[in-house]
Amino acid sequence: MIVMKFGGTSVQDAASIRNVCKIIDSRKDKRPIVVLSACAGITNELVACAELAADGNREEAQDRLEKNVYERHYTIVQELIEDLREQDLLIRHIRQHIDDLSHLLYGISITGDLSPRVLDFALSYGETLSTSITTVALREAKMRSILADSRECIITNSAFGRAEPLLEQTRIACEANLLNHVMEGRIPVLQGFIAANEEGITTTLGRGGSDYTTAIVGSVLHADNIEIWTDVDGILTADPKIVKNARRVQEMSFQEASELAYFGAKVLHPSTLLPAIEKNIPVTILNSKRPEIEGTRITALTARTDSAVKSISYKRGITVVNISSTRMLGSYGFMKKIFDVFDFFRTSVDLVVTSEVSVSLSIESSPDMPGLLRELEQYGTINLQENRAIVCVVGEKIIDERGLAARIFSRLQNVPIDMISQGGSDTNMTFVIHEQYIGEAVSMLHEEFFPA
CATH class of the missing domain: 3.40.1160.10 (Acetylglutamate kinase-like)
Structure with missing residues (x-):
């Protein structure tokens, strides 16, 4: 069936x-x-x-x-x-x-x-x-x-x-x-x-x-x-609206596809894969306009490939919330208090980066942004960076690939980077930029990892 x-x-x-x-x-x-x-x-x-x-x-x-x-x-x-x-x-x-x-x-x-x-x-x-x-x-x-x-x-x-x-x-x-x-x-x-x-x-x-x-x-x-x-041939190496020569990915793991779906890939709904993962049911993405194309097959495990990167995705409409406070220094329970605020205001957090005296979090939206910010102000100084985008480089071999970060950020040396995240998942490297740089960043990274 x-x-x-x-x-x-x-x-x-x-x-x-x-x-x-x-x-x-x-x-x-x-x-x-x-x-x-x-x-x-x-x-x-x-x-x-x-x-x-x-x-x-x-x-x-x-x-x-x-x-x-x-x-x-x-x-x-x-x-x-x-x-x-x-x-x-x-x-x-x-x-x-x-x-x-x-x-x-x-x-x-x-x-x-x-x-x-x-x-x-x-x-x-x-x-x-x-x-x-x-x-x-x-x-x-x-x-x-x-x-x-x-x-x-x-x-x-x-x-x-x-x-x-x-x-x-x-x-x-x-x-x-x-x-x-x-x-x-x-x-x-x-x-x-x-x-x-x-x-x-x-x-x-x-x-x-x-x-x-x-x-x-x-x-x-x-x-x-x-x-x-x-209406596309499967999961592609990048958004074809930005990269005209984006290629079809033949096979992809559940983990890779989940990262892409969450971080903006339009082909899949972010929740789609969860029931399939639990029952280990393969998912195939196909094009109804070109049914002869094999599409992309998503399974628990895939064959190893030469390329560390499978695809590059992005998500618009991101706001970075920066919270600075010397009270963070050497204290415990501070992060819990902050996340309790996001929980109360039913606001999902995408990325988190911390230092000794500050924390940066990326969010898509909040049902009550003014209320959220007022509540957060009791914990430190708040600075917002709006009109941002998350760019996500996905591939199961990323964590094992030496020099990958250097390749990414050398290529993007003229693009201001607001936030960088790696480590929460071994299948992606993620960073935040201003929305105006999306086309430039995605195109340059595609040239780097998928040369013509």
């Missing part, structure tokens, strides 16, 4: 969905379960509609819903589904969902309530629409597909907007709602990103959560392989 996930660009229009059906058909002997994202751009449209309604602009929200959501899916159905009866039934089905969304937007405009719980429910319609269409398209292509509801399969806590799966309950639900279909030769099609808590209330796994859905399902059902179908 395999679990296949197709992202938004893979189901963005009729031609793309037709292509997805061909890919699934080529793998039907492997007993696939299919997970889909919303059509490209639809989640953003639903967010915009909900925000407009919350601001009291109900008519504008409704107009946007009709033009950018309903008409988009209506066009896909007309171009994709040939059987007129199936086409009519599917359009009616979509119309009902749009009407339900309209009622929800009306309620939001009256109450002004756009809590994470309400937003999760609004966003769930994107994946509901894409899976409804694709299930019918698969049947028309002579495959025994069946539409499943992720809310009956993925059971989470009630952290709306970024819910976490309850794995034992999810295992029981997936076995009950998916396994029999697979064993009997049917192809379940379920929504990525969306789930439900134990009371049956819709939750979401956060942006990029369709990858996470795929890994969760693969993990609890002990799949042989997890396939993530995107």
